Amino acid sequence: MNSSLSISRSGLKGLQTHLDITSNNIANVNTIGFKQKNTNFYELLRNDVAGQNGPLPNGVSRGMKATQGQFNMTQGSFIAGSNPFDLAISGEGMFGIRLPDNQLAYTRDGSFAFDQNGVLRNASGNRVEMTLNVPKNNWPKGEPYVREDGQVRIGNVLVGEIPVFDDANSSQLIEVGENQWVLPQGQAAAKLANPVIKQHFLEGSNVELAESMSDMIVTQRAYSMNAKVLQATDEMMQRINEYKQ
Known part of the structure; x- marks a missing residue:
């Protein structure tokens, strides 16, 4: 798979995981004793970019991964x-x-x-x-x-x-x-x-509704940007294939 497509795909998958966790928190804002779940984000392996004097300090990231993290055990009201x-x-x-x-x-x-x-x-x-x-x-x-x-x-x-x-x-x-x-x-x-x-x-639940809603909006925008990058990469690959033909 093209590296750009792979990176965008990993971003979409990780952001979708974060959206699922955040939406579950929001759905349980009135659940007695509910503890908010956090998301852990990980950067996948980098590919070193070669320069004249060896690998450059900033490689190309292979994307990201998100998993459900620890429960937030802070006191609810x-x-x-x-x-x-x-x-x-x-x-x-x-x-x-x-x-x-x-x-x-x-x-x-x-x-x-x-x-x-x-x-x-x-x-x-x-x-x-x-x-x-x-x-x-x-x-x-x-x-x-x-x-x-x-x-x-x-x-x-x-x-x-x-x-x-x-x-x-x-x-x-x-x-x-x-x-x-x-x-x-x-x-x-x-x-x-x-x-x-x-x-x-x-x-009561320890979910901060305003914070979770803001987080969801930011994550949705990031998801939309990744989707546009994926679409643009796909279009560029189609143009390249047309020229090759």
């Missing part, structure tokens, strides 16, 4: 919740979720509720990692109070505890859908010693 187990983490940490295969996953979405069997579940129906000191059906009457450290009390009775897990390895998180992540190769995060849980609150 707090939104008032409507039930006692609407929980938000302030600062570091993640809630633990058991997937259907019993693998431990992690999330910042703390919209939890008990099912009819007394099991605390998230919005996807997966079981929340929680220690019950007293079975849910035997809890004393009264409003559950979730302390900042995760202890669940009714009056003076400690009925359970919701652990918060360390997010020190957030760069390794693998998305499994529904705002849930796992660590690779069965790794498990350690429990956080001093979490800060806010009861009656949920954490």
